[in-house]
Amino acid sequence: MTVNTPAPGPDLTPAGAAAPLPAMVLAQAGAEIRATLRNGEQLLLTMIIPVLLLVGFSSAPLVDVGGGSRVDFTTPGVLALAVMSTAFTGQAIATGFERRYGVLKRLGATPLSRTGLLLAKTLAVVAVEAVQVAVIAGVALALGWRPGGSPLAALALIVLGTAAFSGLGLLMAGTLRAEATLAGANLVYLLLLGCGGVIFPLSAFPDAVEPVLELLPISALAGGLRAVLSGGSGLPLAGAAVLAAWAALTLGLASRTFRWE
Amino acid sequence: MAMDSPAVEIIDLVKRYGRTTAIDGLSLRAARGAVTAVLGPNGAGKTSTVEICEGFRRPDGGTVSVLGLDPARPELRARVGVMLQSGGVPPAMRCGEWLRLVARFYAHPLDPAALLDRLGLAEHARTPYRRLSGGQQQRVSLAAAVIGRPELVFLDEPTAGLDPQARHACWELVAALRAAGVSVVLTTHHMDEAEKLSDHVVIIDHGRVVAEGTPASLTGAERQLRFRARPGLALDELLTALPAGSAAKESPAGHYIIEGQVGPELLATVTAWCAAEGVTADDLSIERRTLEDVFLELTGRELR
Numbered sequence: 154m155t156v157n158t159p160a161p162g163p164d165l166t167p168a169g170a171a172a173p174l175p176a177m178v179l180a181q182a183g184a185e186i187r188a189t190l191r192n193g194e195q196l197l198l199t200m201i202i203p204v205l206l207l208v209g210f211s212s213a214p215l216v217d218v219g220g221g222s223r224v225d226f227t228t229p230g231v232l233a234l235a236v237m238s239t240a241f242t243g244q245a246i247a248t249g250f251e252r253r254y255g256v257l258k259r260l261g262a263t264p265l266s267r268t269g270l271l272l273a274k275t276l277a278v279v280a281v282e283a284v285q286v287a288v289i290a291g292v293a294l295a296l297g298w299r300p301g302g303s304p305l306a307a308l309a310l311i312v313l314g315t316a317a318f319s320g321l322g323l324l325m326a327g328t329l330r331a332e333a334t335l336a337g338a339n340l341v342y343l344l345l346l347g348c349g350g351v352i353f354p355l356s357a358f359p360d361a362v363e364p365v366l367e368l369l370p371i372s373a374l375a376g377g378l379r380a381v382l383s384g385g386s387g388l389p390l391a392g393a394a395v396l397a398a399w400a401a402l403t404l405g406l407a408s409r410t411f412r413w414e
Numbered sequence: 415m416a417m418d419s420p421a422v423e424i425i426d427l428v429k430r431y432g433r434t435t436a437i438d439g440l441s442l443r444a445a446r447g448a449v450t451a452v453l454g455p456n457g458a459g460k461t462s463t464v465e466i467c468e469g470f471r472r473p474d475g476g477t478v479s480v481l482g483l484d485p486a487r488p489e490l491r492a493r494v495g496v497m498l499q500s501g502g503v504p505p506a507m508r509c510g511e512w513l514r515l516v517a518r519f520y521a522h523p524l525d526p527a528a529l530l531d532r533l534g535l536a537e538h539a540r541t542p543y544r545r546l547s548g549g550q551q552q553r554v555s556l557a558a559a560v561i562g563r564p565e566l567v568f569l570d571e572p573t574a575g576l577d578p579q580a581r582h583a584c585w586e587l588v589a590a591l592r593a594a595g596v597s598v599v600l601t602t603h604h605m606d607e608a609e610k611l612s613d614h615v616v617i618i619d620h621g622r623v624v625a626e627g628t629p630a631s632l633t634g635a636e637r638q639l640r641f642r643a644r645p646g647l648a649l650d651e652l653l654t655a656l657p658a659g660s661a662a663k664e665s666p667a668g669h670y671i672i673e674g675q676v677g678p679e680l681l682a683t684v685t686a687w688c689a690a691e692g693v694t695a696d697d698l699s700i701e702r703r704t705l706e707d708v709f710l711e712l713t714g715r716e717l718r
Contacts, residue, residue: 163524163532165594167565169493170521180518188506251504259502262468263519263562264492414470 171264181265181273186280189243198238198342199285204292206352207231211296216353221383228293228300229378230351233314235285237371240278240315242342245322248274249334252326257413267413278315286311302381306388310381313396314374320403321370327411345371350379370399419482421446421566421597422467428475429462429621436462438621439476444614449588449598451612453605453705455713459621460601461499464568467599468496481566492520495564497555499571503543509554510539513561520562529557534583549580556584560591567591569600573607585611605705609633617709624712633703639672639684641695652687656680676700 171177189195210216211224218226251257260270290298321341325334346352349371355363366372377392422444429437437459444450452460465471466478469485478485481493503512510526517523530536533553538546543554552575559567569588573581588611591598602608608615609629616626625632645667652672653662660674672684681700688695 163528165524165560165563165591165596167493167594167596168522168563169495169565171492172519172521177519180515184507184511184515187511188504192506254503254505255498255501256504258470259496259498259558261470262491262494262496262498263516264488265519266488 174266174269177265178269178273178276181260181270182276182280185247185274185277188247189239189277189281195243195247198242199235199281200288203231203235203238203285203289206234207289207292208296210352211293216357218354219356222297222299224293224296224298225300225383226354226379227352228289228298229382230375231289231293232286232311232378232382233349233371233375234346234351235289236282236311236314236374237318237345238342239281239285241318241322242338243281243322244274244278244319245326245338246335248323248326249329249331249338252413253331255414261413275315275319278319282311282315300382301385302383303387306381306386307378309388310374310377310393310396313393313400314370317370317374317396317399317403320400320405320407323411324403324407327407327413345369350375368395370396373399419479420444421448421481422450422599423479424463424467424476425478426476427463427466427473427478429459429466429471430474436621437466437473440618440622441476442616442623442626444597444599446597447592447595448613449592449600449611450614450616451608452599452601452616452618453603453608453709454601454618455603458618460618461570462621463618464570464599464601468494468568492562493565495559495562495567497559497567497569497572499574502555503551503558505544506542508540509535509543509546509550512543512554513557516558517561522563524561524563526557526561529561532583533557533587534580549576552576553580553583556587560587560596564596566597566599569598571601571603573602573604581607605709609705615705617705617712619713625708629705632708633705636673637676637700637702639676639681639698639700641670641684641688641698642668643670643688643693643695644668647691647693652684655683655687670695 189199207227210227261267322338325337329337348366349369350366351371355366355372355376358366367376373392373395377389380386380389380392420443422442424440424442427437427440428435440459440463452463454460462471466473467480467485469490480490483490510530513526513530517526527536527539530539533556535550535553538550543551546554552572556569556572559569573584576584588598588600600611612629614626615629615632617624645664647664647670649662649664653660656662656672657675657680660672660680662670662672664670672680674680685695
């Protein structure tokens with residue numbers, strides 16, 4: 154009869170097998186959410202700036218919102234901004250640096266497939282957006298926001314907007330150098346914040362450029378959310394179509410051009 | 415499971431980057447349960463070869479099979495552990511957190527805390543990766559390579575930049591992997607590492623195998639007599655006194671190497687000749703050839 158003695162150190166005997174896909178996706182999504190919530194710049198971008206804009210532009214008569222309630226005008230724009238900051242700016246910068254530091258490559262050597270990684274990233278973006286929507290809606294309600302319209306229509310717009318902005322973010326992160334993605338994503342964020350009907354109504358721009366600006370994904374999302382939540386309309390088809398077109402274009406291009414190293 | 419297939423089998427591998435041929439008809443075989451060291455200078459094609467086996471790159475010619483499968487097959491990801499030459503870890507992530515994350519991709523992982531402890535990193539579990547020293551970062555990458563309990567591990571320069579203590583911890587882990595029946599393929603340009611750790615050494619240069627075998631078969635049974643003395647001694651005279659088949663050279667200046675039947679007779683001849691010449695032989699020693707010598711002979715270049 155033999156007696157088993159515990160081996161010193163961990164048991165290295167081969168037993169390589171993958172965890173179930175949902176477990177892998179949840180693990181990776183959890184890591185991405187923690188990384189976002191722990192990163193000061195990301196919090197500034199995703200939480201602090203939107204809330205400051207919401208409070209500032211709802212309280213003070215800084216722009217002409219055309220006679221309605223300031224908070225009713227501002228809140229949908231800020232919700233659109235929050236979606237853009239997480240799905241586009243935050244995701245582009247984080248993914249760009251993951252690529253640069255070899256993290257995407259290293260994850261490619263684990264059982265987590267690329268599909269699994271993209272699912273995890275999507276899940277993380279959606280989870281952060283849920284926190285953003287809760288915080289922004291809470292602040293807006295405290296400021297006297299009276300939302301109307303169909304919540305499902307608003308949700309559909311947010312889903313389409315998330316797809317469009319994720320595609321744009323991954324397109325940049327997968328093709329540009331990490332530093333260029335960092336600079337580019339911030340620049341695009343500022344441009345779209347200024348020209349996309351987030352805070353300033355598109356009617357403030359010259360008549361010639363207004364139809365062009367309406368084709369921007371941020372205008373479609375901010376304008377669409379405003380039509381639903383403040384105007385009480387159903388799903389605005391033109392805005393939804395613009396977002397769907399951006400999503401198809403950018404996700405298609407990103408899937409063709411994305412470099413993992 | 416096809417246990418009869420080797421851990422890695424590469425036949426006539428070719429890899430080009432633009433007009434540069436990085437791998438030029440390389441063939442090698444790494445046996446199951448053994449440690450195979452791929453040795454060569456920087457730019458010899460070591461990393462390209464390993465990254466093709468890991469499924470990161472596709473070959474331009476030849477065939478590669480890993481555990482009997484095409485390296486691109488997704489089921490290999492769970493059975494093969496990978497340590498990249500550098501990077502691969504999010505800089506802001508705590509190293510314990512990284513290992514726990516990687517562990518969750520596998521069905522039967524090692525305990526991350528126990529593994530950190532074994533590699534001497536227990537007190538750094540909460541330290542962000544970027545704050546670790548280079549040697550500590552290497553050990554985190556090594557831990558991540560084995561945490562899924564793989565059958566085969568690729569380690570690309572696992573001890574580059576490690577201090578002696580960390581290098582020892584790495585060597586012990588490789589020995590433990592081998593004892594547990596894991597196949598290991600590692601690249602290195604440290605000769606001592608290849609000699610100590612491996613069952614099989616493959617020396618590559620310019621993308622080709624220039625020699626392979628066990629460390630002992632490569633260095634040969636032949637021994638050398640070495641000593642130092644003033645430069646420019648007349649070795650021709652010494653050679654006439656030595657048994658036929660002996661060789662003597664001065665390389666570099668002031669360092670003498672005598673090869674042949676190194677025994678008491680040859681030693682006596684050399685020391686008598688030194689006495690006659692009026693020189694004192696310093697650091698006189700009888701040694702085996704090292705892999706370093708083998709490499710120099712094969713390629714005409716120093717390894718590093």
